Amino acid sequence: AQGSRALAQMRLEELFADARWLMSARNQKSDRKLSASRLQLRAIWPILKREIPLVLTANRAGDISRALAFAKRQQIRLVISGAAEGWKLAGPLAKAGIPVLISVDQNLPSSFDTLESRHDNAALLHQHGVRVIFHANGESHNARSLRPLAGIAIAWGLSKQAALAALTHHPATTFGLKDIGRLAPGMRANIVLWSGDPFSLKPR
Numbered sequence: 409a410q411g412s413r414a415l416a417q418m419r420l421e422e423l424f425a426d427a428r429w430l431m432s433a434r435n436q437k438s439d440r441k442l443s444a445s446r447l448q449l450r451a452i453w454p455i456l457k458r459e460i461p462l463v464l465t466a467n468r469a470g471d472i473s474r475a476l477a478f479a480k481r482q483q484i485r486l487v488i489s490g491a492a493e494g495w496k497l498a499g500p501l502a503k504a505g506i507p508v509l510i511s512v513d514q515n516l517p518s519s520f521d522t523l524e525s526r527h528d529n530a531a532l533l534h535q536h537g538v539r540v541i542f543h544a545n546g547e548s549h550n551a552r553s554l555r556p557l558a559g560i561a562i563a564w565g566l567s568k569q570a571a572l573a574a575l576t577h578h579p580a581t582t583f584g585l586k587d588i589g590r591l592a593p594g595m596r597a598n599i600v601l602w603s604g605d606p607f608s609l610k611p612r
Contacts, residue, residue: 417474419443424482427452461485461582463509467492467521476504487582489543490514492522495529498536507539507582512557530574531565540566540574541582559607571607 426442427449429435442449454460462479466472467490476497479486488494489509494501501508515527526532530540542557544550558571566574580589588596600606 413471413474417478420478423449424452424456428456431456455484456482458483458485460584461487461507463487463489465489467519467525469493469496469524471521472497473500476500476506479506480504487541491533492525492529494538495526495532496524498533498538501533502537505539507541507578508533509541509543511545512542512561513545527560528564528566530561530571534566534570539578539582540570541579542571542574555607556609559605559609562607568607 422443426444429440430442430446430449431453436446455462462484464475464478464486466475466488472488472491472494475486475488486504487507487509488501491508491510492514494508494510510530510533512527512530514522514525514529517523517525530542533540542554542561544553544557554575558566558575561574562568562571577589579585587594591597591599604610
């Protein structure tokens, strides 16, 4: 969308409208001009069927609000990634049952979209009942840093139990991984014993 939020939203609305239209069997042989290839539009079907969530990156409070409205119109499951200003919309996010993927070390504005970033974002979201999930700036090779990042969230008011859930139960529940994420009969799990605080930044 070349940096235009309005154009990006219009494009997203168009893609979902075409994907929904194509889901009808009677339309699948039509020669109607579509906004994307049929293969790309079919990739949206599991979202429309609520089988998987749509993950949208949004940091600014206004963008998060628009994402919530979009998900409500489309009647889809939504996950907000980024959510640097998510604390400002903790109430609406909790009411809508929208989980958030956040980077705990996002506490300084790296752009105009993150002007009101703060270290206690996770704690404030959790206090309102938002399901919080930690990510390492969206980079899988930094997954090793998730445990100390959880320690930062704890230092800024998040409980240890909530931090543990943000690394285990919440991501599993959000993305439909039914046999992992918690200790219970019949679940797949690893139990690790620590000599001290597992969320401490101090070396072992």
